[in-house]
Amino acid sequence: MSGDRTDSVSVRAPAKINLDLSVGALGDDGFHPVSTVYHAVSVFDDVTVTPTGGGLELEVTGEHTDGVPLTPDNLVLRAAQLVARRGGVQAGARILLHKGIPVAAGMAGGSADAAAALVACDAAWRTGLDRAELLELAAQLGADVAFALVGGTAIGAGRGEQITPALARGQYHWVLALSEDGLSTPAVYAEFDRLTAGRALAEPRVGDEVMQALRSGDCVALGKALRNDLQPAAFSLRPDLSDLLEVGLEYGALGGVVSGSGPTLAFLVRDHEHALDLSVALTASGACEVVKRAHGPVHGARVGDLPRLT
Numbered sequence: 001m002s003g004d005r006t007d008s009v010s011v012r013a014p015a016k017i018n019l020d021l022s023v024g025a026l027g028d029d030g031f032h033p034v035s036t037v038y039h040a041v042s043v044f045d046d047v048t049v050t051p052t053g054g055g056l057e058l059e060v061t062g063e064h065t066d067g068v069p070l071t072p073d074n075l076v077l078r079a080a081q082l083v084a085r086r087g088g089v090q091a092g093a094r095i096l097l098h099k100g101i102p103v104a105a106g107m108a109g110g111s112a113d114a115a116a117a118l119v120a121c122d123a124a125w126r127t128g129l130d131r132a133e134l135l136e137l138a139a140q141l142g143a144d145v146a147f148a149l150v151g152g153t154a155i156g157a158g159r160g161e162q163i164t165p166a167l168a169r170g171q172y173h174w175v176l177a178l179s180e181d182g183l184s185t186p187a188v189y190a191e192f193d194r195l196t197a198g199r200a201l202a203e204p205r206v207g208d209e210v211m212q213a214l215r216s217g218d219c220v221a222l223g224k225a226l227r228n229d230l231q232p233a234a235f236s237l238r239p240d241l242s243d244l245l246e247v248g249l250e251y252g253a254l255g256g257v258v259s260g261s262g263p264t265l266a267f268l269v270r271d272h273e274h275a276l277d278l279s280v281a282l283t284a285s286g287a288c289e290v291v292k293r294a295h296g297p298v299h300g301a302r303v304g305d306l307p308r309l310t
């Protein structure tokens, strides 16, 4: 069978930022226990799967392709393989990955791709996996993949893969200050270990302030409550990010925080107009080359329209 567009399934998955990221001490499994508030924002990757007679082919297009591996360890291919194995599928697929999420930015782009590929392969191959099975496969692919399936605003526990939806009101507007060079997640966790060596770390716990701000939909309170235990480690590896945070706050952001392991800085603003003002100010200051505006929360990975053929 050779695939055509009538067989194709396209799935869109969102980037995330962490509104709060509390990190505990490195465990024997090589991971840190975390308690985090994930928030899905309107920056997306799209995965289109067309069934074929056999084998997996991957093509990557879009704004952010540098640093995306085309090797079997690409999370899209690993996700497709997990679905094929769980669903007992012999068929193959041609997979198009369109990247709008910056790579190695602390925005979980690879995890979004994995989540999109799980949903798209399941639909294209009609393997009929249920939600629990998809979440189980997601956890095998990375700590952030389960959240990319669920989306919205949610608490992540364990390594981040145990997801509970958070009680959250309102839409929030963000200005994302991007960096040309990414930061490696393992390197930032290793720097966190170095900076906290010899200290007894408390069990990770999401702050009451952030949860209260989300419950009441209060963006000013949320701006003050943003927090990330990995931020000192990201600043230690990239001291320019600390200056950039100061610039954003001086220019009137309600709050700002490094997203996940960085280097993206997420600035909270009041509304669309405020986002435009801050974007212009950050760019004009020379402190940051590329900014993106986004809002959240948005949905998790779900089947959408096929991209237009050109």
Ligand SMILES: C[C@@](CO)(OP(=O)(O)O)[C@H](O)COP(=O)(O)OP(=O)(O)OC[C@H]1O[C@@H](n2ccc(N)nc2=O)[C@H](O)[C@@H]1O
Binding pocket: 018, 021, 030, 031, 032, 033, 034, 036, 105, 106, 107, 108, 109, 111, 141, 142, 143, 144, 145, 158, 159, 160, 185, 186, 189, 259, 260, 261, 262
């Ligand atoms: C820091 C966070 C915050 O949401 O996001 P990113 O900045 O990567 O987007 C996550 O904890 C990243 O999750 P993710 O990027 O999925 O990590 P994984 O692929 O599962 O793990 C990559 C490596 O990071 C370290 N790691 C990851 C998660 C965790 N809770 N503790 C860890 O120590 C381990 O060294 C692991 O081998």
Ligand SMILES: Nc1ncnc2c1ncn2[C@@H]1O[C@H](COP(=O)(O)OP(=O)(O)O)[C@@H](O)[C@H]1O
Binding pocket: 067, 068, 069, 073, 074, 075, 076, 102, 103, 104, 105, 106, 107, 108, 109, 110, 111, 113, 114, 183, 185, 260, 261, 262
């Ligand atoms: N489909 C994918 N898209 C992006 N990166 C991927 C993908 N598959 C594997 N990777 C690897 O994951 C690393 C982390 O990328 P990403 O998920 O974008 O960032 P972060 O972990 O900072 O949120 C990349 O440097 C790359 O080596």
